[in-house]
Amino acid sequence: MRRTSSFRTRTLLLALALCPLLPTQAAAQVAAPGPALQGESCSVDGLMDSIRRGLESNSEAYKKYLRTVLREAAPTLPDNELKAAFERETDPVMAEHLAAALVARTERGADPQAIKAVAKRALEESNPAVRAATVRSLRRTSALESTDGVYEQLVRDASPEVRQEVATNIIEDIQHVYAGIHPPASNAAVSAAVAATDPKVTAKILGNLDTQRISAESTGKIQSLLRDEDVEVRKAAALALGGVPAEQMASARQSVLALYRDERNIEVRKALLQSIAQLGFIGAVPELQRLRSLEPRLAPEIDVWIRVLSLDLQEWNLILREKQRLQQVP
Known part of the structure; x- marks a missing residue:
């Protein structure tokens, strides 16, 4: 528990560095426990620009850390700005980061509908690379149960990459989220598996x-x-x-x-x-x-x-x- 709290503190501190306007509520979480303070909202666009520049790094570990920063900061970010940024993003890597942030809002109890917005784009997006990236953002989450059977539709996706990502999601969700006993x-x-039209997926x-x-x-x-x-x-x-x-x-x-x-x-x-x-x-x-x-x-x-x-x-x-x-x- 202490390690998790310490990790979240570090990621929020990095988020503060990337986006100086991160909500005062987040700063209060870092500074000391107690009643949350009210403050200005962080600019999602500003944070994303900082992360976009950071993703040019040659360090895969640093790129992964940036995604973690966004996911940890997600519950404190303005919901409408985050969703709007996700909906207009066309770069698969950035779309996956934004989708993961929205999923984190649902997983942390901040917005039960956020994960459904991600699932909706996975179904409707025309670019298969973005669809695949969006599907990956749902991995090891409650999507198997909380997205109204979206996987049954996605296993029939026209893109083999998307279908394989869905299969991987299902396997990892069962193993790591539900431990095979739910x-x-x-x-x-x-x-x-039965709904899939691709024998490899089934x-x-x-x-x-x-x-x-x-x-x-x-x-x-x-x-x-x-x-x-x-x-x-x-x-x-x-x-x-x-x-x-x-x-x-x-x-x-x-x-x-x-x-x-x-x-x-x-x-x-x-x-x-x-x-x-x-x-x-x-x-x-x-x-x-x-x-x-x-x-x-x-x-x-x-x-x-x-x-x-x-x-x-x-x-x-x-x-x-x-x-x-x-x-x-x-």
Whole structure:
């Protein structure tokens, strides 16, 4: 807590240097705790001009620090000026900085609508580079839940760069904001993956998604992708089904077993075997034994799974680690 407070103090002091008219309220936060003082507003244009000049530096660390300065100062900046500056900015780098500042206003409780203004431009902006930059500003925030399903629309964006940025946002939001344990966020991620028209995006999201808290509806959506024409989508869907909640395991197990019998791609079949193992642990051994003759090339893979599962380990990460160890043994 002390380090965070000290960091914010330093960034506000730098903001004061960049923009001498920063609100007296911010200066009061730096000087001493107590009732906030009222004062003149900082000129957003003046601050942005200072940051624009600073971005000409060769130091990436300094550029990152400038963005942090703007984000920390955002709650004290005039809302209308900040939004107007963002809406007219055409440089992708500066647009991302301004968008991040608006998002920070929402994340800090200063303006719940600011993040929606950013999401709106991400949808409506004609320049794909600016759209991609705007999407990046939403990373590791509450956008997955607070922007009215905007990611479901952006995963169908005409620009491959934008689509990939959205996929990265979703993955990092789930991992770093929600720790993979917030059902609404995980369900939103599944909906976005299914809505995507780009197989690479669908596979990227599902391949990095923790499905332990998803709903039965989301499980059904993933099951529908097991018959997708794209190999990587089928593989990612198979792996994702291995981690579904206990009450959905029976349905998921039936789906992956049925696909294993029909699937011809060996990599997808490997993913299905892992899902079968994860859904059943030691109880999957009889099923794996029955599948052994269907694909002779995977008999060694099945044998390793049977050996590992027969150890009756109770943690999936331990099972995966032991399987990897056994496969490395000459």
